[in-house]
Amino acid sequence: MSGVDYLAPASVADAVSALRASAGSARLMAGGTDLLVQMRGGRAKPQVVIDLKRIPGLVGIRCEGGGFVIGGATSGAALGEHVALKAAWPGVIEAANLIGSTQVQGRASLGGNLCNASPAADSVPALIAAGAVCIIEGPAGVRAVQVEKVQAGPGKTTLAADEILVAFRLPARPARSSDAYLRLIPRTEMDIAVVGVGVSLTLDAGGVCNAARVSLGAVAPTCLLVEAAGAALVGTTLDDAALAKMEAAVSEACRPISDKRGTAEYRTKVACVLARRAALIAKDRANA
Amino acid sequence: MSDGNQGGVDLKVVGQRPIRPDGVDKVTGRAQFGADFHLPGMLTGRIKRSPYAHARIVSIDTRAAEKLPGVKAIVTSADFDAGAAGEVEAGESHAAMKEVAANCLAHGKVLYQGHAVAAVAATLPEIAAEALDLIEVTYEVLPHVIDVEEAMAADAPVLHDDMYTKGVTPKPGKASNVAAKHVMGRGDVAAAFKAAGVIVEGRYETAAVHQGYIEPHACVASWGADGQSTIWCSSQGQFLVRAMVAKILNMPLSDIKVIPAEIGGGFGGKTTVYLEPVALALSRKCGRPVKIVMSREEVFLASGPTSGAVMDVRLAARMDGKITGAEMTLKYQAGAFQGSPVNLGLMTAFACYDVEALALTGYDVVSNRPKVAAYRAPGAPMAAFAVESAIDDLALKLGMDPINLRLLNAVRDGAKTVYGATVRYSALVETLEAIKASPHYQTPVGKGQARGVAAGFWFNVGGESSAAVHVDEDGGVTVVSSNPDIGGSRASMAMMAAETLGLPIERVRCTVADTTSIGYSGSTGGSRVTFATGMAVVEAAQKVVADLKRRAAQTWECDIAMVEWKDGVATCTDPAKDVKPLSMKAIAGKTAKTGGPIAAEVSLNAQGAAAGFGVHVCDLEIDPETGRTTVIRYTAAQDVGRAIHPAYVEGQLQGGAAQGIGWALNEEYVYGKSGLLENASFLDYRMPVASDLPMIDTILIETKPNPRHPYGAKGVGEVPIVPPLAAVSNAVSRIVGKRMTSLPMSPAKVLAEMDK
Missing domain, CATH: 3.90.1170.50 (Aldehyde oxidase/xanthine dehydrogenase, a/b hammerhead)
Incomplete structure (x- = not known):
């Protein structure tokens, strides 16, 4: 019979040493809303659980250089209550707040959602669309990586075994910018995205889009940044032709599987629909 | 028996909405599961x-x-x-x-x-x-083999090499997965179809649901x-x-x-x-x-889901809408062992309607799935889905209002069911009329929405039950029930005892006893407890009242006929006696002098359970680009006899409707090629959550109390899961523009139909 050791280091350095010492038998825990369920179901059997929430900076939100730095273990509930963050990045916050139930929101975090590496993670397409950057620390120091570079496949990330995702940086927002996230679930909550789409864009004074990013969830082994879809919107007012072009790019990028949650054909169709709707919501928000 | 002992308009406890006696323990976590x-x-x-x-x-x-x-x-x-x-x-x-x-x-x-x-x-x-x-x-x-029709095929892997189809003569020469064939019917079906002004037919499928x-x-x-x-x-x-x-x-x-x-x-x-x-x-x-x-x-x-089913139905009708004949074949999954509720499907399929000629066939089929267990009106919801869809087709074909078409065909008292019983104390007509007159049905369907209507039937049963009523020394009362309380039955038992004894509900507590502490009782099922065990409670309480009156008469040295028991107090009606009324408390405190403790236990085999009928109406809308359905408004009306505790009766209607809506829209057992279940969790087995549903409005029809129950109760728990499958799918079919024949109507399935 084997127990599980619980560690709650007070610094990133201590957490990194604990990770190295465990030689692969440890799992990092932010909110634990995925990890603990996996442990109870027997799918994860770590010998050591390293709780990150006591490390300064891992929990909390601060404004920096006109943008925001969000601790990787900050709860969805805390994100939802941050007025300035929500005003600047409504799409990121609505995505984060869709994870689980009210109870789960008290724990679930952006860092956990990304590193659990589910292609259906709600917050990840929104973060990718937002152009969010991960701050990652390891024995070699600190590095910054775009969110879209972190997922490597279902349950896999590009982080080294002794690296820790510490925070997310959301850039400063030009005027007339906004974002939106939409997902399709058969129910209204307590469900996993059949498809998720994040769109972030900026309009010029004339209402013409001059920057746009589109990201898809649950249509490939990882959440995708679809550059061609964003490019289809740039230089347009999101007229029907531009939206059709964006949808074509989205459709082209989708490579979903058919499973119990939806067929490949259905996922591809719905990805296009949600991308169009999310783009129009982001546009309305940017104009507001 | 309790015939004719109906409470009248002066009921004091029955029909009220007291707080349920098990409620506080359940919401505070103190209840022991x-x-x-x-x-x-x-x-x-x-x-x-x-x-x-x-x-x-x-x-x-x-x-x-x-x-x-x-x-x-x-x-x-x-x-x-x-x-x-x-x-x-x-x-x-x-x-x-x-x-x-x-x-x-x-x-x-x-x-x-x-x-x-x-x-x-x-x-x-x-x-x-x-x-x-x-x-x-x-x-x-x-x-x-997982699929029911594949399991019936001649070359299917056979689960039990000693299983020979029952109900077939001569006995089959080889074992198969068809455990039994059931046949039921009456009249000349061929003639009905030959003479029909209009015929509708369809093939329907439902998934196994838990x-x-x-x-x-x-x-x-x-x-x-x-x-x-x-x-x-x-x-x-x-x-x-x-x-x-x-x-x-x-x-x-x-x-x-x-x-x-x-x-x-x-x-x-x-x-x-x-x-x-x-x-x-x-x-x-x-x-x-x-x-x-x-x-x-x-x-x-x-553990048991209920059967998925494949069903073929065909209706013959006159041009005025009168259904003259019907054919139906049901193939129900039994799971790994025989015993699907297919026979109950046959019995209930047309129970709402007075149809002269019927030819019904059912197959009980085993396959490599968990053995099915009873689920709320076992066998009825699937059969009703097929029949109520066909009736909806008939209404469309004839351009008739779906309620009027059902009214024309509705069973009335005196009609014979296909299984031989005579319909009594029924209020299907009143239930249909109530839906027709309801604010919901009277409101035009919203833009982009559609409305579906369906009816449903369940037998309700009686059977063996025991209950005891103990008078405590302080004049309070303990009711001992023999049935686990799954739907608020402790409240209804206590209320019926309080009513009979003339006590306030707070002075009556109800417990559920173990097998050594009360006489035998059948299980809590078949919507039988408020009817059958309730009858035992009332009869035990009546015995206690008789004993209390006897003791008062003994104390006053008067004829027992001169003792009146009312509001928990014995009064002497003999003008020659100058005595003060005796309260429950006074009598209970002096039992040693009047013959010992006061208690009564009654064991009985309750007969005369009255069937129940429900009619549901559902308004919904569908996102045309994603196929996702949102139920906007839902009303369930039901023939309930008399509601002992109306709030819990309403709760039964709402719960049944919620489960039926889940069955219609998203719930299903999903199997992979290797015969393994792919969604054994609440995440991917999608029952509705609270935010998926609108408030389910209810209408209790109390015009026909059951005269065979002391307070007029009919079973109420099962009927409400029977109509929703078709009420939902009839509305979805309207929006999709074609008949939806396969449940669940998940977003992907609906979108595929819309895009065809």
């Missing part, structure tokens, strides 16, 4: 389950597991009594005990993924889990050194658990005491045993109490 019970020295039991859909068990090697420190007992089917035979009354059906035993622990073959193969009891949950891994089962994997009770199966079993044993468990019938365990372990009934725990939902799914005989066999082997609690995954894999 199946998993909450602990005993000193108790072991944890775990079940080793089949990873295959169909396989022969070549060997089970338990030696390594037995050597693990902390492991105290391991059992397989060899530890059951091989002679377990006969049948046990199980709610709405009989259960063949040999098969119940083989479902609890597989014998020779595993017949579905999750089928129990062995069980272990250990000092810690972790040790039990490790021991499961050490039990080595060698399987010879066999071809499997009851989804929130509490997983759980029990503690403790074997005594002399064989006298106790089981604590969450079930719909402590007497049923006792009977089944006694058969499987070959014990006398009186050596087993079953103590019912609080139950966290059953819906029919807890009218059998899975864990109790296994836990007691483990306890017998090691002499220590053993607790087994299923995980949610085990609940989905190995």
Whole structure:
């Protein structure tokens, strides 16, 4: 019979040493809303659980250089209550707040959602669309990586075994910018995205889009940044032709599987629909 | 019998809405459910389950597991009594005990993924889990079959080589997966179709769906050194658990005491045993109490869903809408062992309608799925889905209002059902009229929305029940019920006792007794408890009233005919006597001088349960680009006789509608190619959550109280799950523009139909 050791280091350095010492038998825990369920179901059997929430900076939100730095273990509930963050990045916050139930929101975090590496993670397409950057620390120091570079496949990330995702940086927002996230679930909550789409864009004074990013969830082994879809919107007012072009790019990028949650054909169709709707919501928000 | 003893307009408690007596414990977490019970020295039991859909068990090697420190007992089917035979009354059906035993622990073959193969009891949950891994089962994997029609095919893998289709003459020459063929009918169907002005037909499919009770199966079993044993468990019938365990372990009934725990939902799914005989066999082997609690995954894999079905229906009607004949064939999944509710499907399919000629055929078909268990009006919702869809087609074809078409065909008192009963005390017509007049139906359908209507029927049953009424020394009363309370029955028992005794509801408490503390009772099922056990409670209370009057007459030395019992007080009506009224409290405090304690127990076999009818109307909209359905407005009307506690009756209507809507829209067992269940969790088995549904409005039709019940009660719990499948699909079909014939109507399926 084997127990599980619980560690709650007070610094990133201590957490990194604990990770190295465990030689692969440890799992990092932010909110634990995925990890603990996996442990109870027997799918994860770590010998050591390293709780990150006591490390300064891992929990909390601060404004920096006109943008925001969000601790990787900050709860969805805390994100939802941050007025300035929500005003600047409504799409990121609505995505984060869709994870689980009210109870789960008290724990679930952006860092956990990304590193659990589910292609259906709600917050990840929104973060990718937002152009969010991960701050990652390891024995070699600190590095910054775009969110879209972190997922490597279902349950896999590009982080080294002794690296820790510490925070997310959301850039400063030009005027007339906004974002939106939409997902399709058969129910209204307590469900996993059949498809998720994040769109972030900026309009010029004339209402013409001059920057746009589109990201898809649950249509490939990882959440995708679809550059061609964003490019289809740039230089347009999101007229029907531009939206059709964006949808074509989205459709082209989708490579979903058919499973119990939806067929490949259905996922591809719905990805296009949600991308169009999310783009129009982001546009309305940017104009507001 | 209680005929004619109807309460009138002066009812004081019946019809009120007092707080339920079990409510506070349940919302504060104090209520003790199946998993909450602990005993000193108790072991944890775990079940080793089949990873295959169909396989022969070549060997089970338990030696390594037995050597693990902390492991105290391991059992397989060899530890059951091989002679377990006969049948046990199980709610709405009989259960063949040999098969119940083989479902609890597989014998020779595993017949579905999750089928129990062995069980272990250990000092810690972790040790039990490790021991499961050490039990080595060698399987010879066999071809499997999941789909009901594939299972009926001549070349299908056969689950039971001794199963020859019953109901077929001559007896078939070879074994098959068709356990039984049921045929029912009357009249000249061919003539009806020949003379028909209009014919509609369709083929319908529904998926297997689970009851989804929130509490997983759980029990503690403790074997005594002399064989006298106790089981604590969450079930719909402590007497049923006792009977089944006694058969499987070959014990006398009186050596087993079953103590019912609080139950966290059953819906029919807890009218059998899975864990109790296994836990007691483990306890017998090691002499220590053993607790087994299923995980949610085990609940989905190995406890009863209800049948998925394939159904063909054909209606013949006159041009004015009168249905003159119908043909129907039902193929129901039974799971791994025979016993689908297909016969109940046949009996209920046309029970709402007066149809002269009927030809109904049903097939009970086994396949490599978990054995089905009863689920709220077992067998009826699927059949009603097909029939109510066909009637909707008929209304469309004739351009008739769907309520008017149903009114034209509705059964009225005196009609004969296809199974031979005569319709009595029915209020289907009134229920249809109430929906027609409802604010919902009177409101035009919203833009982009559609409306669906459907009706449903359930028999409701009576049967054997016992109850006792004890007068406490302070004048309060304890009601002892024999039925686990799954739907607020303690409240209705206490209310009927209070009404009969003339006491305020706060002075009456109700408990659910174990098998040694009250006479036998059938299970909580068939919508029978408020009717049958309620009748026993009222009769016991009437006996107590008679005894109280006798004692008052004795005290006053007057004729008992001169004693009136009203509002909990005895009054002497003899003008010659100058005596003060005697209260319940006064009489209860002096029982030693008047003949001893006051109590009465009544055991009866309640007859005269009246059937129930429901009519539901559903407004919904569909996102045309995603196929996602949103139910906007929903009203359920039901013929309830008289509602003892209207709020809990309304709750039954709402709960049934919610489950039926889930069945219609998203719930299904999803199997992969290897015959393994892919969605054994609440995440991917999508029951509706609260935010998925609008408020379910209810209309209680109380124009026809059941004269065979002291307060007019009819069963109410099952009817409301019968209409929703078709009420929802009739509305979805309107928006899609074609008949939706396959449940669930998941977004992907609806979008595919819309895009066709």
